[in-house]
Amino acid sequence: MEQIKVTIDKKTLEVPKGTTILAAAKTIGIDIPTLCYFSLGDMKIENKPGGCRICVVEVEGRRNLAPACATECTPNMMVKTNSMRVLNARRTVLELILSDHPFDCLICAKSGNCELQDMAHRFGVREIPYHGEQSKYRVDTSPSIIRDVDKCIMCRRCEMMCNTVQTVGTLSAINRGFEAVVATAFEMNLEKSSCTYCGQCVAVCPTGALTEVDHTRQVISALADPKKTVIVQTAPAVRAALGEEFGLEAGSLVTGKMVAALRELGFDYIFDTDFAADLTIMEEGTELLSRLNKHLAGDKEVKLPILTSCCPAWVNFFEHNFPELKDIPSTARSPQQMFGAIAKTFYAEKLGISRENMVVVSIMPCLAKKYECQRDEFKTDGNPDVDFAISTRELANFIKQANIDFNALPDEDFDNPLGVSSGAAVIFGTTGGVIEAAVRTAYEIQTGKSLEKVDFDELRGMEGIREATIDVDGFPMRIGIAHGLGNARKLLEDVRDGKSQFHAIEIMACPGGCIGGGGQPLHHGDSSILMARQKAIYCEDAGKTIRKSHENPYIKELYEKFLGKPMSEKAHHLLHTHYFDKRTKITIE
Amino acid sequence: MAEIKLPENKLNQLKEICKSFDNKAGELINVLHKAQELFGYLPAEVQEVVAAELNTPVAHVFGVVSFYSFFTMTPRGRFPISICLGTACYVRGAEKVSDEFKRLLNLKLGETSADGKFSLTGLRCVGACGLAPVVLVGAKVYGRIAPENVKDIIKEYEEL
Ligand code: SF4
Ligand code: SF4
Ligand code: FES
Numbered sequence: 099m100e101q102i103k104v105t106i107d108k109k110t111l112e113v114p115k116g117t118t119i120l121a122a123a124k125t126i127g128i129d130i131p132t133l134c135y136f137s138l139g140d141m142k143i144e145n146k147p148g149g150c151r152i153c154v155v156e157v158e159g160r161r162n163l164a165p166a167c168a169t170e171c172t173p174n175m176m177v178k179t180n181s182m183r184v185l186n187a188r189r190t191v192l193e194l195i196l197s198d199h200p201f202d203c204l205i206c207a208k209s210g211n212c213e214l215q216d217m218a219h220r221f222g223v224r225e226i227p228y229h230g231e232q233s234k235y236r237v238d239t240s241p242s243i244i245r246d247v248d249k250c251i252m253c254r255r256c257e258m259m260c261n262t263v264q265t266v267g268t269l270s271a272i273n274r275g276f277e278a279v280v281a282t283a284f285e286m287n288l289e290k291s292s293c294t295y296c297g298q299c300v301a302v303c304p305t306g307a308l309t310e311v312d313h314t315r316q317v318i319s320a321l322a323d324p325k326k327t328v329i330v331q332t333a334p335a336v337r338a339a340l341g342e343e344f345g346l347e348a349g350s351l352v353t354g355k356m357v358a359a360l361r362e363l364g365f366d367y368i369f370d371t372d373f374a375a376d377l378t379i380m381e382e383g384t385e386l387l388s389r390l391n392k393h394l395a396g397d398k399e400v401k402l403p404i405l406t407s408c409c410p411a412w413v414n415f416f417e418h419n420f421p422e423l424k425d426i427p428s429t430a431r432s433p434q435q436m437f438g439a440i441a442k443t444f445y446a447e448k449l450g451i452s453r454e455n456m457v458v459v460s461i462m463p464c465l466a467k468k469y470e471c472q473r474d475e476f477k478t479d480g481n482p483d484v485d486f487a488i489s490t491r492e493l494a495n496f497i498k499q500a501n502i503d504f505n506a507l508p509d510e511d512f513d514n515p516l517g518v519s520s521g522a523a524v525i526f527g528t529t530g531g532v533i534e535a536a537v538r539t540a541y542e543i544q545t546g547k548s549l550e551k552v553d554f555d556e557l558r559g560m561e562g563i564r565e566a567t568i569d570v571d572g573f574p575m576r577i578g579i580a581h582g583l584g585n586a587r588k589l590l591e592d593v594r595d596g597k598s599q600f601h602a603i604e605i606m607a608c609p610g611g612c613i614g615g616g617g618q619p620l621h622h623g624d625s626s627i628l629m630a631r632q633k634a635i636y637c638e639d640a641g642k643t644i645r646k647s648h649e650n651p652y653i654k655e656l657y658e659k660f661l662g663k664p665m666s667e668k669a670h671h672l673l674h675t676h677y678f679d680k681r682t683k684i685t686i687e
Numbered sequence: 688m689a690e691i692k693l694p695e696n697k698l699n700q701l702k703e704i705c706k707s708f709d710n711k712a713g714e715l716i717n718v719l720h721k722a723q724e725l726f727g728y729l730p731a732e733v734q735e736v737v738a739a740e741l742n743t744p745v746a747h748v749f750g751v752v753s754f755y756s757f758f759t760m761t762p763r764g765r766f767p768i769s770i771c772l773g774t775a776c777y778v779r780g781a782e783k784v785s786d787e788f789k790r791l792l793n794l795k796l797g798e799t800s801a802d803g804k805f806s807l808t809g810l811r812c813v814g815a816c817g818l819a820p821v822v823l824v825g826a827k828v829y830g831r832i833a834p835e836n837v838k839d840i841i842k843e844y845e846e847l
Contacts, residue, residue, distance in 0.1 A: 267743070267746055268746055270746035270747050270750035272754070273754065283734070283744075283745040283746040284731050284734075682690070682691060684693070684736055685690060685692055686693065686694070687692040687693055687694045687695070
């Protein structure tokens, strides 16, 4: 690649042609402030509208200041990133943004984690000289996400996530000039829209305009209620990210400390969603094999490929966008919901308490789980299988509120029996993990042989769409993997058009899978954080004695004592679900 | 699940419009122009159908409709009053004329009266600069209007 020479703040350097001033400056440690610009480099996700102008720099020979994020270096360019003129211009930009921004920082959900607040802090803004009219939109609350559009600074990162990456298209810039914000069609409630609750808009919003619905208070009152037995389950991706909230390096595994903290917070039983992930593999794997074997026996009716169904945002996506394919995904419920169903039947019976006196809380990297646990299919007589789903971020805040010194906690173990899991369950937390877990079990059940190597490197990685063929004793099983709903859409279109060659497809809505979920500690555009979390997940798997779901002794016991066989009637009733057509209907009046 | 209802003939005509532009999302603005000609305005239902036909998110359609002042989501009145706010009309006092209409009808630009009789919009140059300031009521042109004339114009239609 052609190299060009540029000089930034008197330092001369060479960069490949096409490099922006922002990126060039970064290589020599100059951190030009940005607001609208956003990138997750390794995942090829970028937002570059060049709109906010906080990143302006002076380029010799140009009359106007140039936005560093959207201006490419040219040969022998001379750039000043901190001249008086630049600093004044940036301050004016910031003051103008702040003049139309609410001043409720103290009680804003993003406080302490807000890029706009950081910017005001960095610039030492002490007063706002402009006092204009402030825009007033209503606050929209959905089961998972709150939109407080008055806090929108029109960076359009969420729009990029929702449209370009997820291809959902719920959010769009509307109106013009002063009134311009990002909103839904007709400013309808998110709940009425095609939103999947993937939370990727929340994950990138620099301000408090998009945040999760906080359920911590409800959890605290359940814990304070002596009549309630409160059970907690933790999703696999949480343990690979929670530590970041306490200053630990990305990729630190904090499983033991997390368990200790939950015990300290007063939960009666600390269980693991991973147990239910093993259960999911038993059900989903059996379903996969049954469809596959019918197909091999020449059954033309059987639907293939089978699609995984663990990700609730993905489920919402196909219910809205591909309802005609709704009998293709596995009917297996997500691990969160399997856990809730087993806890409120099997385990409640064991404890001798009613389901009403049991409260199931889940700690999730995900905002769609909040919506999922409120779905009517997952309730018995109005009582939900999972009462509250709180995000990794909410748990971190809860731990801080309770003045627990997280980093000083000892490592503790999950409780038995719903806290025991295999390595296969842990990898549910990353893209590629669910299908690898399924392959480990399906292979052994199908062939009756024991795998020599349980690691399937061909299924791992961060490419948005991956494919691999696994040799199942002579039968080539073709597997597709997509993460990010835009990538899922591509595979789905092939399925719809009869062009798909896969036998099984794993889909996760969030880029990276659950490790990049909308409820995780904010990565602020640093994709190396996602990479580190993924590594941590595989590391936890490698360290487990049991690596395959069907070898989890408590899973075997659960089938012996309670469920019978995978796909039994009882299993069907408790562990499977059905899907709905949620596409907007156009009818004749 | 959202449900959208439209009369059959209108629905078919709308689909025809989309088809005449090959159902291309890139033709959205042209489709919306024609759709607004057909319906007089662009209610949510119409935008939903256009979105479905052009295979583009309805939020995007709404984004475009809300961006351009030409598009409207409120039905026009039986007597749509349009005031030219182009340069020639403007310098000859169109704003005062517009203010007088707003005052007498108690409407803002872009609004329609509760009884559906009058609606008020501002227009860019209508090409009758010689007659500035110009007001249109439906297709009828009123030229060289001063604020004092506004009362009489409204009166003409009040009895109808
Ligand atoms: S809602 Fe947040 S992410 Fe979206 S445009 Fe506004 S400030 Fe940016
Ligand atoms: S949660 Fe996902 S689908 Fe919903 S608006 Fe945000 S990005 Fe779009
Ligand atoms: S960060 Fe460069 S224009 Fe917004």
